[in-house]
Amino acid sequence: MSFGKCRDDLDFTLLFGEEGRQTAGSLSDVRPPSSLLPPLPPVAEQQVHPSHLSENNQDVAYYHGAFHCPSIQITSIAPNNHVEAGGAWGGVSDTFGGRDQLYLPFDPSYRDPALCPSPCSSLSSRSWVSDLSSCESSSHVYDDVDGDLRDAARLALGPPLVSPLGSLGSLGGGVAAFGVELWQQKYQHPSPQQSPSHSPRTSVTEESWLSRRPTSRPSSRPTSPCGKRRHSSADPSLRSSSPHLTMSPIPACSPRGCVADDPGPALVSAYQDLDVPLKTRRTWGGQLGFLNAPTDEGLETFLNVPEEEEQATAAELFLQVPSHFSWSKPKPGNPPLFRPSSPPPLDWPLPNQYDQCELKLEVQPRSFHRAHYETEGSRGSIKALTGGHPLIKLSGYAEQPVRLLLFIGTADERNLRPHSFYQVHRVTGKTVSTVCQERILECTKVLEILLVPENNMCASIDCAGILKLRNADIELKKGETDVGRKNTRVKVVFRVAVPQPDGHMLWLQTASVPVECSQRSGQELPHVERFRPSSASMDGGEEMILTGSNMSAQSTVMFVEKGPDGRSLWEAEARVLPQRCSTSSIVLEIPPYNKATSRPVQVQFYVSNGKKRRSLAQSFTLVPVVKQECWEQHSISDSLPPQSAPTPHHSSSVPYQTLSTVPPQSQTSWDLCPPLNTSTAFSTSADSQLGHTMSIKQEPEERLNLGSLGLQEITLDDGKKPYQLR
């Protein structure tokens, strides 16, 4: 089906797999006439990723595909001139004949594969934004040609071309070139006599870009797209369910990004004319070098990439339909098996274990890692809590090397998916021992690491850093649903494809603990909200749990005793148990008090994330009694500074009483706190100044000073008459 004519000498056609039930309803509109197609192989029912179904078609989940990977191919009008595209994940090229192809004049100047390495295979962090931009810029053409073809554009813009074992050709660049040209015709009304060899890249000049962009960027810093920007979720109509399959009516990229799309020599030169930091430019060299340099021997074997495919010639003219539409239909309870040609999309949930096979992150990354911007140098690889690097291991399979994928995912409450504002970044250097390669899958940068039996199917992740993309660059993408601001936590996601005897691949996935990637959060002062116990033996060694915020395994906890004049009389650092720490809690061993005394000693402790980053000091009591039966629970609210907190009583034989400032039914409790066997629960009047729950030990005959707690009234938990404060 021919749907448009963008240039006098360029007739293009989008062809899809043969008819059948369609996924989102739109593809049916672009089905080719059956008469133009050769006989079809037996139709296989295939499942579609739910995220790619329109809201109104959630019940239509299957389509019939003639090929494992329905594809769009751009070729020249004259079939004699076209260059066959490489396959994708399964040697699909073999199956291509004269159908499902779109012919374009193969003009070297239009896109010279040798000079224009794929933007999607870029090593450059900056080029990543460019990659997105190229995808974006290419998409709008479908907006203009036919609204129903928007979905077709999504397909084309989905995953880059991937070799059977993951090697990438270039999709984005070719699409970009194609799309920008059409975009120009729509928005810039170029002369019909424009040379077909005219570079679409250069045709989008910085000036034209600025004139089209809602707000130009006068400096290197991003500016608000329309003055004072409101929350980007303000217009839900512009948003799609998947930020990675989105389109923009205009190239939503900066001039730098657009230029950087396609780093041919001329463009690299032009790029250098722009105000681009040297650090950023330098990555181009790395990128080109990466593309041209021989790969590591082991990985080369592993990837098994045909040389001609590596050259990315025909591949650059080949548009791959996302694999979402083409994998085997899983049934309930079925294993996560996929055809080699149809890996699951990156936002597809996968188990970490099936049968004997398990993918496990043996060593977790530490809870924060400052990501670097494109304008910065690398900030190194992700570190582990213990100081080394994360360690991933595949157990239950060691027959042959398998490919491990690593990407940066989200850490919010929603489904794990590639993070829009962070990308994995390959770290190189003398200290890096793990061989890896960067790829682009579904517009997400992915590291490929080989797990080999010789290494017990383990890999130390010392080659993965985290790149931060500028919020403005990402949020300007039409359809982007996430906001970058305060969206600074990520997870490191690992995937592996385990070959099965029947030829399928068993896909497993595991993700790390959340990793905070912003500098600021790392700098913020730690804050202790609760701790227990509130007293301990002077002998030390007792376990203590702090909860609050801005904590980490790298935090230190200092215990100090100060004299009346404020001088430090004693100081000791607690031993933090890093494996049991998180951003909101620290587990430590209380240090021994080395002074001989028979009386309790009031000391203080604070959490430190470095100099100038200390929490407020909290009071703590060291008692010369070894036996410590009772656990106590304290809450520290802002309205109740530590010095005014209730002084705990220390008796080994007193019953508990629990004071709560919230109704009992909503009273929070510590899951680690031992049950209170003799407790009498109290609730307070609603105007209590306290905001947290308290458990207070009380001597049986001792008056509880409620006034010091900011309480006016307490009632027994069983509803009996209240105790009035006098």
Next chain:
DNA sequence: GTAGGAAAATTGGCCAATGCT
């Protein structure tokens, strides 16, 4: 190449002033 620190720039919330109905 890494990393820490901090300055500069941007963003978003709040609120008063202003304009319109």
Next chain:
DNA sequence: CTAGCATTGGCCAATTTTCCT
């Protein structure tokens, strides 16, 4: 003329991004 509501712009703290060392 007044009340109610929406819009606009300034202020400021929080956050992001860039730069320096």
